[in-house]
Amino acid sequence: RKEVEQDPGPFNVPEGATVAFNCTYSNSASQSFFWYRQDCRKEPKLLMSVYSSGNEDGRFTAQLNRASQYISLLIRDSKLSDSATYLCVVNGRGNTPLVFGKGTRLSVIA
């Protein structure tokens, strides 16, 4: 099983739609979880950290399910500007740094 797995997409959704991405991780001892956003030919940028109790930032909601070892990202009222690749990031085994999933591509269409 890969350390961090994501559905690569693409997810093509109309403006205003709600879309959800899931990500599974293999290391049950993982403590740090993040969603990053990467636009084409740009660097990854932190979208939000994911906390045990779940957290919300405007239209974005992140959830963590430790029992099933997955994290999710929900985007409500999608905007054209949300079109990007969303990277799930989890801390790795032992002392290894963060592990990046392969990313989920989202296209929001007018």
Add this chain to the structure above:
Amino acid sequence: DTEVTQTPKHLVMGMTNKKSLKCEQHMGHRAMYWYKQKAKKPPELMFVYSYEKLSINESVPSRFSPECPNSSLLNLHLHALQPEDSALYLCASSQVSNQETQYFGPGTRLLVL
């Protein structure tokens, strides 16, 4: 200020050239990273520096040589690269631990001819 800067933005080099990539952060972060990213792939970790000491080398070929002159600067020296080394090279930093939020620079887009 969560800014990491990188120079140059673009670099074209031949296989016999020697060049260097530079990265700088002024956030007081003590962990710094080099990543390589190919198109449509996630960033791939190359090196980690912690408190200015190399702590992780992900079996990177010796034609890539990192250097951390001080706590704010990170260099990547390039020599005798291959065309398959063409990629986006990203620098990142985090506060202390290599498991914390990482902040990325804009990257250097490298083309090896």
